[in-house]
Amino acid sequence: MTITDDEDLSLHPIQTSFSTISQLDTRPTSQKEVWGWLSYAWAAEPFTVGAVGIYIPILLEQLARENGVLLSDLQTPCRAGPKNTGSVQHTDHSDDKCVVSCLGMYVDTTSFALYTFSFSVLIQAVVVISMSGAADRGSFRKSLLLFFSALGSASTMMFLFVSPSTYYFAALLAIVGNVAFGAVAVCGNAFLPVLVRNHPEVSDNFDMRADSSLLVPSYVPDLPEASFNTNKPLIDSLPDAFESFPSTSIDPERQLNGKQSLKAVQVSNRLSGMGVAAGYLSAFILQTAGIVFIAATGSTMLSLKVVLSFVGVWWGVFSIPTALWMRPRPGPKLRFNEAQSDDNIFRAFRNYVVYAWRTLFWTAKEARKLKDVALYLFGWFILSDCATTINTTSILFAKTELHMQPAALASIGILSMVFGTLGAITFSHLSAFAESIPNSGASSPDPNMLIVSIVVLITVIPVYGIIGFTTKSIGLHHPWEMYVLACVYGFALGGMASVCRSCFSILIPPGKESTFFSLYAVTDKGSSVLGPAITGFITDRTHNIRYTFFFLFFFLLIPIPIFYILDVDRGKQDAERFSEEADAS
Structure with missing residues (x-):
């Protein structure tokens, strides 16, 4: 029977501990649902590309400068004249450095923005882990x-009300917005494997939905829901809380032969590339409008705040199609024993949070059996941290050392997005082409080798900044060089976002999407605690942000051999064994 988009989307779960991808909702992924998933990227991506990537670092540094003093005497203000109406520019005391009081210490105004992002990522990691249990269950x-989309939208809109005297409030809004975006990204990423497995192009290849008996057995044993017992030891209680497939159930993923697996990979690559491209296109449109507005209003602090506020409006408005068109695709509800009843909403919230952390610890312990997942996450931890830190560091470098205005910096962001879209499409097609040539030996590049090539490309940026120590002709001494490097960075970042997310979705065990993507988020967003903190420390000690390029260069060398020895085929086989062992438990 064909189910249309207009039919009732309510679900009637059966009494099993079935996984997210099994009996609970196996309807084919509709085109409307795909558009709803793409809409979340269209809504949220301008925040990380435009707000976090360009506007918030500029605004935080400028607000800190408005309250800063010169390093030489710690008394002379960095700026003179009106504080809230002047254009955003570098201090007139160009030979001295500007520092601001932050929690009882004087830090470089550039470091203030870096430390803010570092702290926001720490909070983001805690929130993402805590919510993963509720994302997996029910x-x-x-x-x-939708909740975190609304929270991120509201906090970004509130930038309109910050002032130089409330620079701590601006930092708080940046933290809340970044935390919300991280949570939204985890939930959105966790939908990708589910949409792929139920996609008609994949399901039609093994035609399991033609016979409902293959999906829901005529006899279903009365198996208990996953239990939660706080009296058990931490690790011992976790297998009972981890969902598994009953022996009588049919797991569609395990019925895939080589051809079907190939189709699933191709669909995953295509959807992932479409998601990245949609996000960058959305950010491009918003960035273009922002540049026009900022340039027309003289690059004032007010113009930056207005543009940031509109980013929040954009985020909220375009989350509506996601709310209307996406199916919940729920997992099994988490059941508690009598002593831990979830009748009380606060007790239930606590139980889900504790369950999430216990599950994460258990998953991390068990993930050691998945060699390629462990390799991937370690390499991704470093690569993601470097990519994020390079962006923030480069923007602050251009503002404080090259004295570029916000409109010029926003145009750099547009170049990054244009080439990011090209990179996402190019590497997505390269990945799909590689998977379409099975058993072709060296002539068929593996996905991990595509990631290696992306890392090498990103390394060009810190190397070019280091060259600036030896010569004044090149090496980031002129604004035009920023535009060239923006093209390189954007192309590499677009490819990284497309290939890396798709590659990881192949390596994770079926039915553990939210849990393993929470690990992915910890190594992705959580890694960015390290990079900004170290670059901020280096800048505070040297008061020369160029020295951070040495750190970024040597840090980027680490993931190259890691991704080189990654084996995607072996990782897929290990993921299947992982699921079988979880069932046996």
């Missing part, structure tokens, strides 16, 4: 996606 995945 109908919370979509609800969490």
